Amino acid sequence: MENLEKLITELCKYRNETQWIEFKHNNYTPKMIGEDISALANSAALLERNCAYMIWGIDDTTHEIVGTEYDLQTLKIGNQEIENWLRCLLSKNADFESHSIIVNNKQVTILIINRAVNQTVTFEKVDYIRIGSYTKKLNEYPAIQAQLWDKINNSKFEERYCKQNLELDAALQLLDYSTYFDLKEIPQPIDIFGISHYMLEENILARQDNGLFAITNLGAILFAKNLADFSRLVRKSVRVIQYKGINRLCMLKESIGHKGYAIGFENLIRFIEVILPSQENITNGLRKKDTAYPTIAIREAVANALIHQDFSITGTGPTIEIFENRIEFTNSGIPLVNIKRIIDNPPKSRNEKLASLMRRLGICEELGTGWDKIILTCEAAQLPAPKIELFEDSIRVTLFSKIPFSSLSIEDKVWACYLHACIKYVQGEQLTNSSLRERFGLEASSSAVISRLIKETIKLNLIKPFDPTTSFKYMKYIPIWA
Structure with missing residues (x-):
């Protein structure tokens, strides 16, 4: 991942741990990590942040980089890698990735945890939340639980970050932004700052707290030069x-x-x-x-x-x-x-x-x-x-x-009759025997066949007479809900 060192440096500038940042030295207790992933993902959603972070190799008091002796990607529980173990016990919507990097000649491990989406993130079927710098069970705080669910239910896929911590030119290189200006039929600015103005206004890019840029899901799904550059969207x-x-x-x-x-x-x-x-x-x-x-x-x-x-x-x-x-x-x-x-x-x-x-x-x-x-x-x-x-x-x-009409199943004929009534209704008209015959390309000699189809569609409670008092010859029909 690009700009990891800059991200870690910016996070270390915070004076205290927050509800979305956790610093550790060498504590890799598996259960603690699982509970913290749940808590940090849920707290990120509550605070409307795209990500939360766990960072090892940082003094949790001074926030100085002291290095860590381990690498989360290589630790195991028995014969199972710890990451696989965690994913088995976390809910399916838990989304995180780990990286190891050398900063100031010291090894640092960072776990980037995406915000909870669609539901709270749970560990061993229990959801957690950060209260200050502590991890607590969410059900112990019903008011916060209600606020969190409100934020989750109103979260928008398009606004979330797909790729973040990028320099502006690196972000723009991943997008075919010229297509945006072509489709909008407006002149393309001559410099990247002019281009970025439109990208930010359209929520294709977002400016982050650390001064870098993120590409939103909206920007990537519409303008990615290659969706393979965005791991969470490549399957789309x-x-x-x-x-x-x-x-x-x-x-x-x-x-x-x-x-x-x-x-x-x-x-x-x-x-x-x-x-x-x-x-x-x-x-x-x-x-x-x-x-x-x-x-x-x-x-x-x-x-x-x-x-x-x-x-x-x-x-x-x-x-x-x-x-x-x-x-x-x-x-x-x-x-x-x-x-x-x-x-x-x-x-x-x-x-x-x-x-x-x-x-x-x-x-x-x-x-x-x-x-x-x-x-x-x-x-x-x-x-x-x-x-x-x-x-x-x-x-x-x-x-x-x-x-051919004769080869259609009765279900397909009835569905076509119903849709014809709907489309006529929204145009301010009504279905008639004549209009339905024309829809199927049938001659006037098929009038009796169409009459039987109309009766069958009425029987299935899909259409009804527009005016039941009209003589059968001049009867018109509308959808049942009209």
Whole structure:
């Protein structure tokens, strides 16, 4: 890690230990370390600091560098490395890393502990907190416990530091900041201080107490030249997988995006369109390439998967899987709105700053119209309705290529009927037998078939008559919630 010596020097300047700094000489008692990691992580969240620190090789009274005889990375409990032992007993949201460095010809070990996220950090299923310079059980302080949970529940992924203690030029070298100015269509400043002004204002960079700079999660996930430079975000790279046929037995191609979302978005869309099934048609002597799916629908589905993912779920990132008859977009986290109200509900995102900046960069709209566009473009192309599936901690959206009406399952027909009623309603109109026939590309002779479908959708309590007193021939329908 860069600038460790400067970080340690700055921390040693504090006159006393704090709720987020612990100095030690040679005390490596495993249980004590576990309890302190819990306490420091929770205290950092309470004080809205991104990290807390344990430093060995420092006199805890004078804060002079005296050196330590051990290295946390090599200590063991029995045959098990102490770090692995700690991780087994700490809660899964405990996030820390250890480093050893020579400062003034003396060995110093530092444990950098990230703030508690989503829940308190526990050790042996007990959560701790720092009271002054002492580690105490959190449940002994109910008022502090309530404050801590309030801070945790309101913590934003985008604001937390992804990489810190960097000189300004080193921080900017990791980011493709020129893309920011290109997308905003404003002139790029000629010096790094002018550039840093915009980066700080947008919370892409943050200035730290020690005078150095940190790259926020927001800055890294959008503008990283290479996500591999950010260990906590590398698994959030977008994976695109192409399969042969309609199942996952034979994978033809896999591509993993290594750039930040804002940098790589347009190339990602182009790459998907290149490997999608398509055909060339010649009209009036002009050659035109038609893809199996509307570009707008693909674009909005990709943007939704990126923006609405739950970044607290580790080890997984957005995945786009392409089959001969469908595309599946999967991301971690479940929607914050009922999927049956996904069209009319106001926009709601767990990553508000990410959504806001992507809107201002012209990548998405953040107006709640993404799903309207997906459904409208699929209807215009007479494709099956997009499918939404919820799992324990993820969501999958599927776009289908053209399927004859007669080959659709009754569930798919009913879902398409319901979405058609929703999209008509938000446009100030109502579903009719005629509009639904047009949506499926059917002739007037299929009127009876569509009538039966409407009755089935009513039976499932998804739509209802707009005016029950109207004669059946002129009946119009609206969503059940309208």
